């Protein structure tokens with residue numbers, strides 16, 4: 064998962080390999096996700112796995128969850144890790160956070176109601192009602208950012224102008240702000 068941020072892997076070549084050919088040890092920590100949280104959100108099953116949902120009405124600026132866990136280099140990621148890892152700038156260098164909190168279950172939406180801020184928190188960007196799914200956009204970035212093919216998926220967010228296949232970084236479009244999803 065990526066968040067408005069570029070990827071600077073240690074080994075660009077490794078990104079071209081199909082996932083089954085990657086030799087990195089898998090360090091995924093799924094299954095050990097912390098549940099003792101005080102954030103106004105909860106994990107709920109959706110049609111494509113799990114998602115994160117608001118437990119109360121939340122005004123703009125509310126912190127809904129936070130990515131926490133070991134911070135590693137790209138070269139230390141197993142293929143399974145990449146699915147859930149968050150890349151972010153850490154002391155001026157690109158690092159990967161192997162989340163062990165419910166934040167990892169937040170799905171992508173083409174009409175996001177949240178973003179990941181510089182503290183790796185999921186923050187509300189438009190008012191959210193209790194029971195609404197929390198969605199942030201995975202793939203805003205510049206043409207210089209490198210998209211890992213392992214992140215590609217067919218979006219099922221239900222937005223009026225859903226981008227469909229999420230397979231590359233795209234620049235932020237103003238329509239994302241008023242492109243409300245059918246989920247509520």
Ligand SMILES: C[S@@+](CC[C@H](N)C(=O)[O-])C[C@H]1O[C@@H](n2cnc3c(N)ncnc32)[C@H](O)[C@@H]1O
Pocket residue numbers: 064111112113114146147167168169170171172214215216217218219220
């Ligand atoms: C970090 S996981 C999010 C949690 C995931 N739903 C789960 O159950 O583990 C990211 C993956 O979730 C799926 N996903 C996230 N947003 C999606 C969307 N809008 N439509 C379809 N699949 C989505 C994709 O497979 C994506 O690679």
